[in-house]
Every structure is written in C-alpha cells, then in structure tokens.
Amino acid sequence: MTTIWFNALFYTMQNEGHTIDALLTNDGKILATGSYDELKNQADTQIDLQGAFVYPGFIDNHMHMIGQGEKLLRLDLSNTTSSEHMMELLLNAYKDLPEDEWFIGEGWDENNFPDKKIFTRYELDAVTDSPMLLKRTCWHAAIVNSKALELAGITKETPDPDDGIIERDHNGEPTGLLKEGAMQLVLQLLPTPTEDYVTKALETSVDHLLSVGLTGVVTDDLGYYGHYQTPLKAFNNVLGGDRKFRAHLLCHVSVFSDLMEDHMLYNTPWVEPGEMKFFIDGAFGGSTALLSEPYTDEPDNVGTAVLTDEEIDNYVKMARHYGEAVAIHVIGDLAVEKALDVIEKYPAPAGKKDRFIHVILLRDDLVERMQRLPIVLDIQPAFVPSDFPWVRDRLGEDRLDWAYAWKKLLTKGFICGGGSDAPIEDPNPLLGIHAAITRRLCTEQHEGYLPDEKLSRYEAVQLFTSGAAATIGKMHSRGKLSVGFDADFTVLKDNVFTIDVDQITEIQVEKTIVAGEIMYTTNT
DSSP: OOEEEEEEEEEOOSSTTOEESEEEEETTEEEEEEOHHHHGGGOSEEEEEEEEEEEEOEEEEEEOHHHHHHHHHSEEOTTOOSHHHHHHHHHHHHTTOOTTOOEEEEEEOGGGSTTOOOOOHHHHHTTOSSOEEEEETTSSEEEEOHHHHHHHTOOTTOOOOTTEEEEEOTTSOEEEEEEEGGGHHHHTTSOOOOHHHHHHHHHHHHHHHHHTTEEEEEEEEETSSSSTHHHHHHHHHHSBTTBOOEEEEEEEHHHHHHHHHHTOOOOTTTEEEEEEEEESOOOTTTTOSOOSSOBTTBTTOOOOOSSOHHHHHHHHHHHHHTTOOEEEEEOSHHHHHHHHHHHHHSOOOTTOOEEEEEOOBOOHHHHHHHHTSOEEEEEOTTHHHHHTTHHHHHHOGGGGGGBSOHHHHHHTTOEEEEOOTTTTSOOOHHHHHHHHHHSSOTTOOSSOSSGGGOOOHHHHHHHTTHHHHHHTTOTTTSSSOOTTSBOOEEEESSOTTTSOGGGGGGOOEEEEEETTEEEEETTO
C-alpha cells in the first residue's frame, strides 16, 4: 500500500534548510518526495500530519536498551537533588520490598547534592537488612550495604581487584563504595536474569524510546544478562511485528567468540549485529577515566585501567580474526592512546570502521592519529551539562581545550553520532540536541560550558539523524528523507530550527514512524 504523508514541513537533512511538502512510502521505504499535488494521485491512503514538523527518524548512537528498561522498572534515583531526598526515596521503596530480596536502585549522583555526600554501608544498613546495591549514574561505581559485602566476601583483608577499587575508611574497612571491577564481586551474586525478565525490560524500553521520537539505537546489551542467547532472543522476539524498532547490537568481548561461533540468526532489519565492545577505562564521575597526567583534584590518581595492554591487544586480535571491527569505551586521553596503539597495529577489516565511544578528553597528537584511521565516534552531548562545572576541578583549565570538543571533531571531518548512554542520561534526543546547541541545561542562563564547542541547530540534529546512521554504515539508507531510504521519521509539534532554543526540550512528539508504520502517536 502506498501512503502519502502531507500537511507538514519535512526537513530532509540532505543539506541545511532543505525541505519538502510531502512524501510517499511503500513497503517500508520512501518512494517519492515532492508536493502534495504532485504525489497524491499515486497514493492508496493519505495521512494528514496537521501542520507538524517532520525529521528523519531520530537515532540514539549509544545506549543500553535493556538497562534503560530496568531503570524504568526499578527505583530511579537520577532525579534526587540532595542526600536527604535520596534517603527518603530509599526508605519509601523499602516498604514494598519482599523480605530477603535484593534492593536495587540506580542513577544517584553526589554532584547533584549540596553536601556531595556518598552514603556508606552503615547508613544503607539503616534502610534494610536485605542486600542492597545502588548503581551510580555512570555505572562505573556503586554503593552497597553490609549484607551485600558479607555475601560477596568483601572484608578488610580483601585486596582490590586489578581492575577496580574497594573504597576504605581510615581503619581500612570497606565503606560500601565499589568502583569499576570491584562491583563485579557483588554483581555476580545477583540472580541470573530470565528471558521473561529481559523481555519485559526490553518491551518497556522500546515503548518509552518510541514515545520520545527514537526509531533506532546502537545498543550494548549482549554480555550482561547471563548467557548471550537470553538478550539476543529477547531482541529477536520483541523487535518487529507490533514493535518495529531498529537495534544495532554491540557484542561484549566476554561473549564475542562464542557468539561468532554460534552463528545465531538476527531478526533483520530490526536487529543487526555490530562490533565487538570492550572498556579500557572508567568515567570522570568516579575519577576512574584513565589520564596521561594525574587528576587535578587527586594528584596521586591517574584513573583506572580496566584492562592490561596485553588484554587489549588480544581482544583486538580476536575481533580481527573474525573479520570484525571494535567498539571501545575510551573517556580519558590515555585510554584513547592505548586504543590507538592497538588498532594501528591491527587495522580494521576492509570496509569496516572501528568505533570510539565517548572520547571525552583528547590531545592534538591523538586527534592527528585518529584522522588517519577508519573510525567513527559516539559522543554524548548531554554529558556536558551533567559533568560541568565539577569536571573543571577534576581536569583543571589546562586540559579543557580538547575536552568535550564536539565542534572541533566535526570540523576535523570525523563521522560523529549523538547518543545518551541511557540509562546514564535521559534518552530523549531533544535533550541531546539542546545540549549540543547550548552546552548547558535549559534552566541555566549563561553562555554554556566551553561555548566555542557549541554546534549549530543543523549540526545538532545531524548527530541524531544522518550522523548516527553513518556510524553504522547506513548513510545511504537511513538518517535522511530521500527516495530509497527507510521510511523512518519523527514528527514533532514544533520546529527545532526556529523555536526558542530553550523550548526545544519541551517539544511534543506527535508521531514516531518506523518502516512507514506509526509506532507511536499522541492520539493513543
């Protein structure tokens, strides 16, 4: 059936300012573009968009879909504004917790608290005797209570793992704060997720993502929910059919070789196999991002390497053995340097591009090396208003020239896609677009953090459309409104390009269309 979509302003993203009045779709593709009068006689059915504004379907370039669903199903601490507020939520949530069941929450950020307080095990003990695990917003640290420490066998004598830190008080006793690999001592105790549980989380996530205008994502979920077949089966079953949504699946190194040998089928075009994923360092929030020079506010700390150089070398060789590219979490400049050392030694397979995720702190010499390689970049504009102003204290002024440097990266010609790292940040792409344009929260009134790195509105929208599509090799089939492209588009009530900039985050999503079918509408 051929459908004409009309009575809207369609931004094609083929070039800046280019618009059309209507388009035809058939069999999931864009068949023709032009004016209503030109196209109407070719259509079997008509959809009047009632004066809305249409963009290529928004794509989130880096997130954790199942984790986002879990966040919606669990105790969400991301909006707590004080330690007192957080404790109030914990006490209220405990009332509904079955006895002896794990108490899990996530999203807290002490930088949002006036007192910068991080709860200790003893304060969490006052909430519940059941084991408690509360993930920090960055997912690179967590706090646990005494019961969780006991179950994990973590005592004063327990040494720090090679890839993590057990925080201790002045007597050497664990405080309950675990960073990086130390979290695994507790995480491995959690019940193995069932396929039903993962499916519910994924369904919850997809429904929410469609409601904020997303039509697809690059997601990192394989390797965190028991056997890799559990999340992969959930993706294959949930996506398509009644929930048309596109997921490019990164594959964690821990399950990569098994998955390659298994030859499991992917439910294409909704579920697509992606690169091998691994982490080199942590995050700035927990001072675990790996730096070439110490943290300004912690002169004895350069961050945490979660892998040895030999492990990084072996992982990249493994990916190349299977003809695959790699997707590497790199936040600090030393982490980027280590990644470059290895992929220069073992180049990406012909026709593929390696993926650097976050690339928050760089140096001139690193950027020059990056330009010589086939790589794409996953950047998170929302990290800027989340991390500033406290990140200045971590890095000092001298290193900020190549920090969160989205404008310079685009100017240098890098293929960049915008993401949220949800559930770390809110997956609403309008929040990311606003952050890329203003580099501040909409509630703040100043020139923005590192204002020279602000993007134009067109560049910001590109991050979540054509840029994101290009990072997954879909530059000729997604991310633009053009003949032959996937009929994925996002319909908004107001115009991102002309509305007051601080109203962008409040724009209502009218419809989300995937493969020519309405997957979300405000009318339902």
